[in-house]
Amino acid sequence: MKETNKLGINTICVHTGEVKDVQFKGAVSPLYMSTSYAFDGVDVKRYPRYFNTPNQEMLCEKIAALENTEDGLIFGSGMAAISAALFAFLKTGDHVIIQQVIYGGTYNFIVQEFEKYGIEYSFTESDNIEDFIPLVKENTKIIYIESPSNPLLGITDMQAIANLAKANHCISMIDNTFASPINQNPADFGIDIVLHSATKYMGGHSDISAGAIAATKEHIAQIWKTAINFGGNLSDQTVWLLERSLKTLNLRVKEQTKNAQKMAEYLEKNANIDRVYYPGLKSHADYELAKRQMKGFGAMLSFELKEGIDAMAFQNNLQLIKPSMSLAGLESTTVSPAQTTHALLTEEQRLERGIKDGLIRFSVGIEDANDLIKDIEQAIKKTI
Ligand SMILES: *Cc1c(COP(=O)(O)O)cnc(C)c1O
Secondary structure: OOHHHHOOHHHHHHHOOOOOOOOOOOOOOOOOOOOOOOOEOOOEOOOHHHOOOHHHHHHHHHHHHHHOOOEEEEEOOHHHHHHHHHHHHOOOOOEEEEOOOOOHHHHHHHHHHOHHHOOEEEEOOOOOHHHOHHHOOOOEEEEEEEOOOOOOOOOOOHHHHHHHHHHOOOEEEEEOOOOHHHHOOHHHHOOOEEEEEOOOOOOOOOOOOOEEEEEOHHHHHHHHHHHHHHOOOOOHHHHHHHHHHHHOHHHHHHHHHHHHHHHHHHHHHOOOEEEEEOOOOOOOOOHHHHHHHOOOOOOEEEEEEOOOOOHHHHHHHOOOOEEOOOOOOOOOEEEOHHHOOOOOOOHHHHHHOOOOOOEEEEEOOOOOHHHHHHHHHHHHHHHO
């Protein structure tokens, strides 16, 4: 464990990985926009695509400290991080086990790219560990999970996955975007590679596209070798903005998480809502598991409107909460998966995955919970 990990979470958010302004002693990190640096001997070749400009290098320290790992890397998008991490460890003939429910972009990447390179993959039937075990083969290299998952907030047992991977000499990877480093640190459970779409909670203001990886120095060094060939580095301007965003990560996510619990409890009591999916509710199938492995239950939830209440009309009637394709900003947003993210599936395929037409995914922001509740009440009244 690194020295910085002894600091409290808010101190890490504000101070770890600052670029010191030695020249003028300014309060914030100076932004180094140079794409060309002096050639300083053989070891240090600074160049943006080598992920080692001053702002990139320093921000990686903050990412690592937040996830309790030795090292980190930041990318131009979540998918740049995910694709680089997967391809860094895979070659023709290898096999990957992937959790059934994962982010759509990751799913597309796997089914559209892996075959071209002769990489085998198997999707599990569910997120239960029992469904991963029989899929392990001689050539299995990676076990890939997402927890909580999208859109029904399924929870995967990180400790069990890490143990399974270790026992079979595989690498375990998790997409930790939904929890953020504030609510869950997978490395503490032995997961090898922690992935983030920093476009979501890390950025948090719906104005940055970025990705991040946290892992051991050794794993990061291997990912780096592939990453410099793919070239998915972040511009230093955005690195600087991401550093600024991360200063309030804990404040934002804690508040959003508190709000989400309130909203989940309110929605569960609402007669016009059939069902609420939130790991912080005792009615959630994996409540005990979530309690064991999460520091907070997160700020994403889903709910099913009572039959007869049209999901699109309901969302159009919301005044404060915005319908939006993305998530995890400090403003509350909703999306109806059946009409958007899962629209390409047949109704039968959707129902198989538990996605009804009236399902709404709710990314809870930092607004006052009372105002969010009032907004939902008036929208339901207008819609029915
Ligand atoms: C958005 C998202 C991604 C992809 O991130 P981009 O920044 O859009 O590339 C990956 N995983 C999850 C869970 C996401 O929500």
